[in-house]
Amino acid sequence: MKPNPIVGQGTPLHRWQTSTQLAQLAHVSVAQLVPEGCRAVIIAPHPDDEVLGCGGLLQGLATLGRPVQLISVTDGSASHPGSRRWPVARLNVERPQESAEALHRLGLPPHGLQWLRAGFADSQVAAREDELAAFIRRHLKPTDVVFATWREDGHCDHEAVGRASAVAAQAVGARFYELPVWAWHWASPEGSQLPWHRARKIPLSSAALARKRHAIHAFASQLEGDPQIGLPAVLPPYVVERLLQPFEVVFV
Template sequence: MKTNPIVGQGTPLHLWQSSAHLTQLPYIDIAELVPEGSRAVIIAPHPDDEVLGCGGLLQGLAALGRPLQLISVTDGSASHPGSRRWPAQRLSVVRPQESAQALHRLGLPLHSLKWLRAGFSDSHVAAQEDELRQFIQRHLKPTDVVLTTWREDGHCDHEAVGRASANAARAVGATLLELPVWTWHWATPEDSQIPWHRARKIPLTTDVVARKRHAIHAFASQLEGDPQIGLPPVLAPYVLERLLQPFEVVFV
């Protein structure tokens, strides 16, 4: 993991918009990523990562009628350290509720969505990485397509979940797709640390982006900081604009 990469306002959107690497990425169709007969298993380190990383892709999968399995690794209770407004006990209840509302706003069939809450400790997933791998592996089939955060995404939980998911997928013969989320914050537009040769673009229509934006606004806790202790929001406007481009990127 990079040394403390998620600081400041990160790489401005206009630099990404002029990135030669990003502009030249080949497009890929959702039906090709998750073929008929496959189930999509989305493994999110925290409640919201599934929407931030692939809210557009999820809409496409729902439209195709692909079976969906969501695994929330943690309840996201450590997002506001030291806050009285958002203490860990409150967050552990609120954040999964926010995810449910966000998925509803995306138009996902919640009645048929299989959703597991794994209960690992927010910000300490790496300490239980092997246990997480075993947990994930128990719930995978060889025909699954696993979508999770990139193993080099810059957040300790994102990276640990990415590694555990990759190892579990490899063990059962499932397909792995990785999603950059915080990468857009710390990386530079021509950054050689990004595996551009594995990167593919999923085009998103204006309506799909609008639904993704509406879904993200269900995460009230993440849109609010705590001014009393000088805590900025996790999902500040400059973070959101980088995640609401007319495409999503996956590493195949």
């Protein structure tokens, strides 16, 4: 098992803001990624990954009127181990509710969104990866454009979801793109850890960025830790700010 790279405060935001690699990425529009007549399928390991990874993309899809299928692989109930403030039973209920509120804040119309909760165990997705690939495949069409977390993102669930989604997309002939989420924490802005040759930048307007920020703040459980047991927040401010640059990156 490889070591967990999501430790400490990670790569400082200012290093990403001055990254020459990021600065020179080619731009891509939402319309180019998801052409007319296609459906976007967003596959999130946990409730919040769909907003953290592609809250701007989701807004663009809503503006274009593209149909969206969201698949939440887990309910994210393992985010606060040992917490009495955020026990598993509470998280099972509240984390999906937080996602629903976040999607509302992004302006996604309920009639244009299909949402599946797959019910896999948080932090245990890799143990049922083949089953997940089969589940995703059943819900895909060849004309779909699939977005999932990057297969090397650094979190075990993110990587398993990326691998399973890639297998499912290939099986049906759908296009497949990957989204870095935790990679911004551990990767080097000038290094070779990210597949820069595959990276494209989706520009976000100031209004879109503000809506994404507002949506992230719907995830109260992730913004709070549990001081009684010394548990820090999953999404402390320095993590949130790294995810609120005026663009999103997709690996094509």
